[in-house]
Every structure is written in C-alpha cells, then in structure tokens.
Amino acid sequence: MSELELRQTTVEASAEHLGPRRRRMPRAGTVLAVAFVAFLAVATVAPSLVWTQDPNRIAAADAFESPSLAHWFGTDESGRDVYSRVIAGTASSLLIGVSATLIGLALGLVLGVLASFGGRVLDFGVGRVIEVLFAFPGLLLALLVIVVAGPGPVTATIAVGLSTAPGYARIIRGQLVGIRSSHYVEAARVLGHSPGRILARHLLPNALVPLFVLATLGVGQAIVWAAALSYLGLGAQPPAAEWGAMLAAGRTYLPTAPWLTVFPGLMIVGTTIATTMLGRALTRRGREGR
C-alpha cells in the first residue's frame, strides 16, 4: 500500500470514529425521562403549582370543549379542566402503581426466598401455590380480593400487588437458584462466610438488580390494572381524579370527545415509558461501574 493511500485510510478512519467517543453523555431519551418523572414528582407533591385551575371546578357552559389554549387537554362533561384533573390524579395513580409494585415485589421476594432456601418440600409447595395463582387471570385474582375486602383505593392497591406477586416470585426463585450455584457464591463459602452474609451480600443484590427494570415496567402495568379496577368502580370512586377512573368516565364520550380518554391514557403510557427508561439507564450505569 502506498503512503498516500495509507494516509487516506487514517484520515477516513479517524473521521469515522468520532461517534462512540461521546459515550459519557447521557442519552437524549434519558434526559426526557428524567424531566417527565420530575414533572410527575411535582404534580404529586404540589399539584397546585402545575395545574391551571381547580380540578373540581364545574362550569356547565364550558362542557366538552376540545383542547385549546385555555383548556390544554379540553374539558369534560361538567366543564372541568381535563389537564388539571390529570395533574390532580397523578398522586393517587402513582401511589397505587408504586405501592402495588412494592407489595408484589415484597411478596414475591418472600415466596422466592422460601422456595429456593426452604428445602425441597417448601420449594414444591411454594411452586404449586405460584402455579395456582398464575392459573387465575390477574384481574380475576384482584377481583377476588376486593370481593373479600370491599372496594376502595387501598384494597385495589393490595389486590393489584397480590396479583403481580407470583410473577416476581418465580423470577426471584430462578435467579436465586442460579446465583446460589455460581462460582462467586462458592468462593464466598470457601472463605468461610455464613449463609446469612452470603444471602445479604451476594444473593439478594444480584437477584434483585435484574428485577429493577422489570419493576419499573410493573409500575406502569399496576397503574393500568388499578385503572381497570377503577373503571369497574372497584378502585378510586368517581369524584376523585384518578387516571383509571377518568378513562372509565370518558369512555361513553369516546366518539365525540376523545380527549377525555386520550390524555389520561397518554399519561399512563408516558409514565410507564419514563420509569422504564430510567430503570434501564440506572442499571446500565450500575453495570458499567465507576
């Protein structure tokens, strides 16, 4: 190869390779997700800062107005501002989603640890319980809980949490069984560490990290399920501005006033996407290390 050609190669190559150098910069999607979650946080803690008017102010004359500068997301059948109601509903929707996921995770953790450390009999028993729970559609299971405990946002949350638990339990059990036979756990045993210490320092952290992303997805799913319960009138009750209840209420007017359902729906989708992206970004950072 001549020297000229060689130099050409080098120049081309260096121009081409500028891209991946900028790795350290956070991705645009991550920035958007952070912004969205921050906005949700404000709406949860201090909704009055971001809403444009009282979410429950009725103005019959303004009913069914399509989105405009005055009413960003339009108005509903009583003339209430949909944007303000969506903001007002953030707290309860998020609370339901997050606490239901936490309940599911906690239950799943208990079941998973029992199954993987409780010996063969317990593993078999827990395994069958998980399968029976799986056999019910999640919503049906939640309905069962509500039938027993009575309707309301708290029972709806517990019900949703309970119905997500078997999935988490199964994943945690699989993770724990895999990690328990890993070489690094063996290395910890060889050093003479106690089982409790190995569980706390190696098994649980390594089993739970992959669950983190799943749980961020789960928050969105839990919101949707809670919304479904509210839609059936078993979760948040009508005057409350919860996203699911708003979806349910707007359904009747879907052909004429789609904004009643589209905007609360978009909020649910947006929340799910944002939390998932954040979860991914966090695990990515954890993996790349310092």
Add this chain to the structure above:
Amino acid sequence: MPLLDVAGLRVAFGDHEVVHGISLRIRPGECVAIVGESGSGKSVTARALLGMAGAGARTRSDRLRVLGRELGSASERTWRDVRGRQVGLILQDALVSLDPLRPIGREIDDPLRIHERMPPAARRARVLGLLARVGMPDPEFAAGRRSGELSGGLRQRALIASALALDPPLVIADEPTTALDVSVQARILSLLDEIREAGTGILLISHDLAVVSRLADRILVTRHGEVIEDGTADDVLRSPREPYTRALIAAVPTERPRGTALAVATSAPAAIPGPPPTGVPIATGSDAPERPPLLRFDRVAKGFSVPGGRLLAVDDVSLALRPGETLGLVGESGSGKTTVARLALGLTAPDSGVVLLDGEAWSSRPERERRPMRRRIGAIYQDALSSFDPRWSVGRILADAASVGARGTGRPAPRVEDLLDQVGLVASVARRRPLNLSGGQRQRVAIARALAAEPDVLICDEPVSALDVTIQAQILDLLDRLQRRRGLAMLFISHDLGVVRHMSDHVAVMRAGRIVESGGTEAVFAEPRHPYTAQLVADAPRLTP
C-alpha cells in the same frame, strides 16, 4: 502456484488498525503457523483471509490470492464460493461452532448440499467416509448425534470433518486444540498432520508454541498486529532472533525444572539460580517424613448419580500434602480432578473415607464447625471472572477476604494496596471491576484474594489453562514465588503435563477416579511405571522440533 498468497494485509476497526500489513504464502502440503498472544491479531487475520473479518472491519491488501485468484475486492457472493470449497475453516470451540440442535451428520452434509450436486445417498456415503477419515469411532452412530452428545475430542473431529467435506486445498485452523486434553490434542494434531501429508495446505493459528512445533513448516510470530519474526520452524524455535520470540519459547513450561522462572528469561536458562533442578524434590529429604501432612485424603470415594447408575468420580484416593510442598494432580477432563478439589475445599462430602486438615477431621465435621476453619484452605479457579461477584470492585473483593483472615488469625487485616502489590498490581486496580481487567490481571486478583485470608493450603484448579503462554508463565512464576515465601502447601490441578511438571514436587496421575501413579515429579515423568502415564507423557506436546 501457492495456495494462498497474501501481501500487506491490513485490517482496521474504525480508526484502530489491528493488523498492520501481514504477508504470507502457503504451498500445497505446507503448514504455516501464526503464533502470538491474544490480541496480536492472529484470529482477525485468519478471518480476513476468508472475507469474514466482521462487521465494521475494513480489510486492505496489496495482494490476496487464493488458488491464484485475486480476492482483494471480491464480492460476498465470490467469497461464499471460496469458503468451504477452496478454504476450510476449523475453529477452536466445536461446541459453539456446531449447531447444538442438529445431528453432526447434517452439519457435515451442509457444505455438500450447498456446493455440490450429489444425490442424497452419495452425500450420505461421503459424510460417513469423512467421519471415518477423521478417526471417528462408529461413524454411522456418530452421524446421528448432536454436538452436545459428543465429547470435546469427537466434537472437534466432527468440526474438522465438516471443514474437509469439500476437500478444500487449504484449511485454516484457528486454535484447533486449545480446549482439549493432551491425549485428545495429540490425536487431533496427528490428524491434521495426515491431512497435510495428503497435500492440503494448513494455516495454523495458535498461541501455543508446543502445538505449533509439532505441525508447522514455517512460523510467523505476530505481536500487536505485525509479523516480527518469520522463518522455518527449525530456525525460529532453535535460534529465535527476536527477544519476544525467545520469551514465548521460554514461557513453555515443559521440561523446565522447578524453581526456574518462566517469564522474562532472555538470558541462558542455566544462569538462573534456583534449587537443585534434579530429581530430588524438596519434601523427600531425610527429615521430610517427619513433617505431618497438612491435608490428607484417606481412602476417599465420592460418587454421583447419573442416568443408568452411579459414577464413581473419586475412587479410593489417598493423598498427603505437606507444608511448603506442591502436589501436582494430572489427568484428563472427567478423571475426577475437580471432585478432589471440591472434597479438599469441603464443598462436597465423601461417600467413604475421610479428609483430614492438620490431623483434625475436616470432611466429617458439620458445616457450622468447619466454617471458622475454612480460611485455612484457599482456592484459585480456572475462570477467575466467574469467581468474583460481578457487582463488586476489586478493592471490595480483597477487603472482604482480608477481613476473614483477620478474624481467623487475630492479626490486623492486610491492606488492599499491599495485597495488590504482592501480586504485582498497582493500587488503582482496586477501583476497577474484574470485568474490566485482562485475564492475567483477573487471575492475579484471584490469587490476592486467596492469600488475603492467610491460608495454609492453596487449592489451584486449572489456574492457568485459560491464559496465554506468556501470561501463564507470569502467573506460574508468581504462584511459585508466593508459595515459597509463605511456605504454603499447594494442590496444583491441571491437565497440562508441562505445567504440572514445572510446578510440582510430587505428582499424582489420575484416571477414571483413581490415582494410577504417584511419586516425585521427575521420577514419575522420567520413568513412568503405569502405561497411562507413559501415554500422557508421550502425548504432551513439547518444543523440541
């Protein structure tokens, strides 16, 4: 006409050029070897010669002729015609190179079906003929097996058969025996030798000079993507010009006496001081029998349930490991070596017999009592990376192990920097994660961890078999030095005879769960009494051309 004629081959990934102008030529019946450490550009070169350097790779060459045809700017379609028909490729790991879901007969049939117009019956006969040619016992039966159902050696044969299916005049073999046991390796090498005798040209890629010396007519030594030495095998091995080549040759542990450093060694080996390299191992002196063994196996047996019965992995094994002594344990994979290691570490309990630590019960103790004693036996594994918690930094790993030692000995825990320093790593490594270290660095961290708990016994299970020769030499030197300084008793397990011979005072040869021969290292290797040992010694690749 040469089968392969390459000049000025360059491969770059982005702005990073990894191969800087390699030239080589292979004639029929000739074997040319490219030797170098990982990262020296060997494998990329091999792939570039098949037009498969990979996504994002840019290949340039002044000349790239296969069977006289210029392929420098050949299209993918042209390359497909070249691969398999004109150039066969044999890769290192047959388990990943063969589809696990298809019988190997179908895999070998593939190139025939794609490139040749042959009736199915003729193809079938051809497949069986190929399997017979590569020495597959019972070709009919083997053709119906999936790759996972065959042993490593048979799998490698199947892979060679598929590379030879179209009778290509040129075969590229990329580390064809690296994952294999010595005896299997010897058989694969003689198979390649036969192919070469029959007139096929072979390009052999390897990091192992001993393997290369067995086959190659010509050797190219590469480093950082450049050929630094090129000559006939005799010239390169007998009178290497480059210091790097000399270091590579010196790193081969075979027949290098215990106590001689393997790394560096650029001066005459005789000048290196060390204990007497003759057949007088340290612990067999007149006072040796008085020193009680630290770790003792007394008629230990351990079996596992397998489909259709019980497999005795360890069968009536008795061993004694004395302080300051290294006991080498050799044998093929599946001979029970690793089970011995697990028994010694108290990770599994024997079915019968006992393991004693310092004269006290070890294997028969309940785990609760054994736990506080565990720090006395340290372990180093083949795959260092998987023995570290992926979430932990090197510093945390070492501090954790050091705290165990401190609890056991009552002395203050050694500092992480000191632990890293004694294995030749700089303090800043503490902040890194093992994933971001090289193979040699990882094994150093593993050694540091094992020593942090201040053990009396060190169990090393294939500690260097995943490493390049030069790195292997450094790690072996390090282990040897640390063992001497601390007077450790070391159980050194390996399938590599050369490594065991270099490291051990005593050696035990294992086969099918039994120890077939044991004794002083030189005595066993110089005059093996058991035919199996003799076979192993004969099969071990050695440098002498």
